[in-house]
Amino acid sequence: MKKIGFLSFGxxxxxxQSQARSAADVLLQSIDLAVAAEELGADGAYFRVHHFARQLASPFPLLAAVGSRTKRIEIGTGVIDMRYENPLYMAEDAGAADIISGGRLQLGISxxxxxxxxEGYRHFGYQPAEGESDADMGRRHAEVFYDVLRGEGFAKPNPRPMFPNPPGLIRLEPHSEGLRDRIWWGSGSNSTAVWAAKLGMNLQSSTLKDNETGEPFHVQQAKQIRIFREAWTEAGHTRTPRVSVSRSIFALMNDMDRAYFAGSGESKDAIGFIDAQTQAIFGRSYAAEPDKLIEQLKADEAIAEADTLLLTVPNQLGVEYNVHVIESILKHVAPALGWR
Incomplete structure (x- = not known):
C-alpha cells in the first residue's frame, strides 16, 4: 500500500480571494488540515519551508503543534533549507518535536x-567556507545534523557543571531514538540522490529536477529513484529506504473543481532554469475526472517507483476545500490504482 500525504507550501x-490572509491563518489552518487529513485516513502532513516570504518558515513550532493535536499521521517537511540552519540547534528542536509527536517526524532537508x-543565508549568519559553494555548505550542515542525531557524546564536560553530568562525553538533548532513520534528502539530481543513499538518508523527489537526459520528467525521476536504491544497496545499509514524490493531482468532482483546475490537467512538462547554470525540468499537473485521472496516473513511472506520494494542496483555498481535494483522491482514485 502506498502512503499518501499532503504537502502545503503555506x-x-x-x-x-485568499482564505489564508495572514501568518496566523496559515499556521492555524495547517494544524486543522493535518487533523482533518488524519481523520480521512491520510498518512502524512508535510510542510514546505521558505525564508523571507509570506510562507511557512520555521517549521518546528508547527510540527510540534500538529504532533500534539494528532495521534497517527506522519508529520514532515519538504524541505528545510540547510544553508540557513545551525545543525546542532536544529537537532535539539527536531528531537523535542519528535518526542511531542511520539516519534512521527519525517524531516525532509536539502x-x-x-x-x-x-544570499539570504548570510543574514542568518552563515557563509560558505573558502572554496565552498552555498550548496556545499548546505550539505555540510546536513552532514553535521545527521551525525549528531546518532545520540553519541561529543562535547567535553565541564568539571564544575551547574548540574551533574553523565559519565563520558556529552550529547545533545533531548535525543529522540529513531529520528535519524526518518531524515530525507530532497534531491534535484542523480548525483545528490547517490550522495544521500551513501549517507543513509531517505529520498524526497519533488516536481522538478535537473534535466539530465531530456526524457519526460516522470521517466527521469523514476531513473533517479532506481539509481538511489542501487547506491543504497551498494552502501550496505540494513534497513529499507523510503522514497517520496510530490504531485499536483486534482480529481474533478464538481463545478468548483472544474472552475479551479479544468485545463491544468492538460499541462505538459516544462523546461526552465533554477539558476544561471542549471536547466531543470518541471513535472506536469494532473486534473481530470477520476476515471481519466486513474489512467493518466498509471503511466507515471516515478509514482509507481515511490512508496510515498505527497499531494500538493492549494492552501489559500482554505481547509474545507483542501479536505475535499484530499478525500477525492483517497476515495475515488487511490483504490483503483492499488494504493488503498
Whole structure:
C-alpha cells in the first residue's frame, strides 16, 4: 500500500480571494488540515519551508503543534533549507518535536532552492567556507545534523557543571531514538540522490529536477529513484529506504473543481532554469475526472517507483476545500490504482 500525504507550501496573501490572509491563518489552518487529513485516513502532513516570504518558515513550532493535536499521521517537511540552519540547534528542536509527536517526524532537508533575497543565508549568519559553494555548505550542515542525531557524546564536560553530568562525553538533548532513520534528502539530481543513499538518508523527489537526459520528467525521476536504491544497496545499509514524490493531482468532482483546475490537467512538462547554470525540468499537473485521472496516473513511472506520494494542496483555498481535494483522491482514485 502506498502512503499518501499532503504537502502545503503555506502561502498567505492579504487578497480578499485568499482564505489564508495572514501568518496566523496559515499556521492555524495547517494544524486543522493535518487533523482533518488524519481523520480521512491520510498518512502524512508535510510542510514546505521558505525564508523571507509570506510562507511557512520555521517549521518546528508547527510540527510540534500538529504532533500534539494528532495521534497517527506522519508529520514532515519538504524541505528545510540547510544553508540557513545551525545543525546542532536544529537537532535539539527536531528531537523535542519528535518526542511531542511520539516519534512521527519525517524531516525532509536539502541544500535549498532559489531564494527570495540575495544570499539570504548570510543574514542568518552563515557563509560558505573558502572554496565552498552555498550548496556545499548546505550539505555540510546536513552532514553535521545527521551525525549528531546518532545520540553519541561529543562535547567535553565541564568539571564544575551547574548540574551533574553523565559519565563520558556529552550529547545533545533531548535525543529522540529513531529520528535519524526518518531524515530525507530532497534531491534535484542523480548525483545528490547517490550522495544521500551513501549517507543513509531517505529520498524526497519533488516536481522538478535537473534535466539530465531530456526524457519526460516522470521517466527521469523514476531513473533517479532506481539509481538511489542501487547506491543504497551498494552502501550496505540494513534497513529499507523510503522514497517520496510530490504531485499536483486534482480529481474533478464538481463545478468548483472544474472552475479551479479544468485545463491544468492538460499541462505538459516544462523546461526552465533554477539558476544561471542549471536547466531543470518541471513535472506536469494532473486534473481530470477520476476515471481519466486513474489512467493518466498509471503511466507515471516515478509514482509507481515511490512508496510515498505527497499531494500538493492549494492552501489559500482554505481547509474545507483542501479536505475535499484530499478525500477525492483517497476515495475515488487511490483504490483503483492499488494504493488503498
Amino acid at each position: 502561502h498567505w496573501n492579504p487578497s480578499p 541544500r535549498g532552492s532559489p531564494e527570495q533575497v540575495i
